[in-house]
Amino acid sequence: MTFRRLLGLVPVLGLALVAVATAQYRRGGGRRDIDPANVDRNGVPEWKNDERFKNDVFTFVRVRYSSYGRGGWGGYGGYGYGKWATDYPDSDLNFSFRLQQLTALEVDPNGKILELTDPALFDFPWIYLIEPGNMYLEEAEVLALRKYLLNGGFLMVDDFWGEAEWANFYDNIKRVFPDREPKELPLEHEIFHCVYDLKKKPQVPSIHAWYSGHTAERWDATEPHYRAIFDDKGRMMAIICHNTDLGDGWEREGEDPGYFKEMAEKWSYPLGINILTYAMTH
Secondary structure, three states: OOOOOHHHHHHHHHHHHOOOOOOOOOOOOOOOOHHHHOOOOOOOOOOOOOOOHHOOOEEEEEEEOOOOOOOOOOOOOOOOOOHHHHHHHHHHHHHHHHHHOOOOOOOOOOOOOEOOOOHHHHHHEEEEEEOOHHHHOOHHHHHHHHHHHHOOEEEEOOOOOHHHHHHHHHHHHHHHOOOOOOOOOOOHHHHHOOOOOOEEEEEEOOOHHHHHOOOOOOOOOOOOOOEEEOOOOOOOOEEEEEEEOOOHHHHHHOOOOOHHHHHHHHHHHHHHHHHHHHHHHH
16 A cells, blocks of 8 residues: 555654644535535635645545435535535545644645545545445445555544444445454543543534534434454554544534534544544554
């Protein structure tokens, strides 16, 4: 697997952390361009990386997958309703900006959207898959994801709730790894402490649920789960964030100071940075 020299940049990650500033980035409505390089950033700062190391930057890669129900392969906000595009492009842009602001990583300001069967997937060590509650992986996607993970890639799954959505995701991931079982991570695991020391496994609700005074979005989703899948050598290949929505903390960081302080600053960004740091250094 070609991951270039990115891993060489990661060990200094924790040295450049500073307090998160008050967020000022809020997105309005309207059609959104599916091309990450041409998307309306709507106030999220852009930056330039050193051209000499243009192939050594971290890139936020969002997975586009097929799914049951409305939209299928469709997008979000003007071009369909595929759940793979939930929170796009705000969460991707904001998380990328915070990474370059708070860490020593060189970060692509735009990110990418890739299908699991795209050969370019193997150029990137970390991929993000959201709302798999009605995901359906075609056989080619199953084979591609298995190959990607066994060859050193890392998958972060986020934002799905309740037992029915878990059952659907479980059926699909067991097709990828019939002989591997997702294992619940204890709070003592390094991933909760490697950069930011978290005192609990956070449950981040959507901003709408938070306005209603809840952290659980469904009656059968009161407990957040962070499960992992490991390879034969004990390397974590995937973390599955169930009954929580870290991405909404990234997406909505500029919409309400209270939500930013209680969910984005306290939980979504710290755990997101922890997951990325752990993935890139193990």
